[in-house]
Amino acid sequence: MVNLILFGPPGSGKGTQSAKIIDKYGLIHLSTGDLLRSEIANKTPLGMEATKFMDQGLLVPDEVVIGMISSKLDANPDARGFIFDGFPRTTAQAEALDKLLALKKTAISVVLSLEVPEDELIKRLLNRGKTSGRSDDSSEDVVKARIVEYHNKTAPVADHYAKFGKFRKVKGDGSEAEVFDLLCKELNELVAEKV
Numbered sequence: 001m002v003n004l005i006l007f008g009p010p011g012s013g014k015g016t017q018s019a020k021i022i023d024k025y026g027l028i029h030l031s032t033g034d035l036l037r038s039e040i041a042n043k044t045p046l047g048m049e050a051t052k053f054m055d056q057g058l059l060v061p062d063e064v065v066i067g068m069i070s071s072k073l074d075a076n077p078d079a080r081g082f083i084f085d086g087f088p089r090t091t092a093q094a095e096a097l098d099k100l101l102a103l104k105k106t107a108i109s110v111v112l113s114l115e116v117p118e119d120e121l122i123k124r125l126l127n128r129g130k131t132s133g134r135s136d137d138s139s140e141d142v143v144k145a146r147i148v149e150y151h152n153k154t155a156p157v158a159d160h161y162a163k164f165g166k167f168r169k170v171k172g173d174g175s176e177a178e179v180f181d182l183l184c185k186e187l188n189e190l191v192a193e194k195v
């Protein structure tokens with residue numbers, strides 16, 4: 001199995017690149033942001049709780065997202081591997097993920113981090129807000145709050161995986177195709193293309 005964490009700040013291109021990677025390598029995409037938005041769209045109690053945090057650009061509590069990921073891992077016992085997008089976002093989430101994978105006799109193979117300068121991130125997010133309908137992309141204050149959360153709570157996740165020699169930086173400010181190419185160079189060493 002190959003288990004990839006696509007890491008990087010909001011707006012770094014994790015969702016866009018994940019879609020390309022699942023096509024090429026046949027991995028299962030687990031995006032906590034997408035899972036939470038679907039809970040909100042279905043007006044579930046979990047969604048109603050999560051939306052309070054998301055609308056302010058704050059992280060949803062760890063136990064909520066860890067529970068969602070745990071059930072998705074259980075629901076896909078025959079997966080070739082997973083791409084985690086937007087998860088783990090705290091060191092506690094990373095430790096929980098490592099334990100969940102160990103129970104399944106597997107582990108994170110690599111963390112690929114999309115490196116994009118901050119002014120470019122803000123530009124991309126506000127631009128996406130014009131069409132995505134995402135409430136957390138439309139106000140500059142909320143976008144900035146998300147970047148602050150990233151620096152305070154998510155950036156330390158890099159150190160967690162760097163300790164195990166699993167953290168790699170990838171230049172994320174080229175075109176979609178250029179970034180995909182760089183990601184594939186890393187992935188080709190780890191996983192065969194799907195047939």
Ligand SMILES: Nc1ncnc2c1ncn2[C@@H]1O[C@H](COP(=O)(O)OP(=O)(O)O)[C@@H](O)[C@H]1O
Nearest residue numbers: 010011032033053054058059060065086087089
């Ligand atoms: N792993 C997580 N832990 C806590 N909150 C999360 C997590 N994943 C998503 N969220 C919530 O959902 C919001 C949107 O996440 P996401 O769609 O991943 O944003 P982006 O793709 O722009 O980085 C976050 O700002 C946060 O409120």
Ligand SMILES: [Mg+2]
Nearest residue numbers: 014015033086
């Ligand atoms: Mg995303």
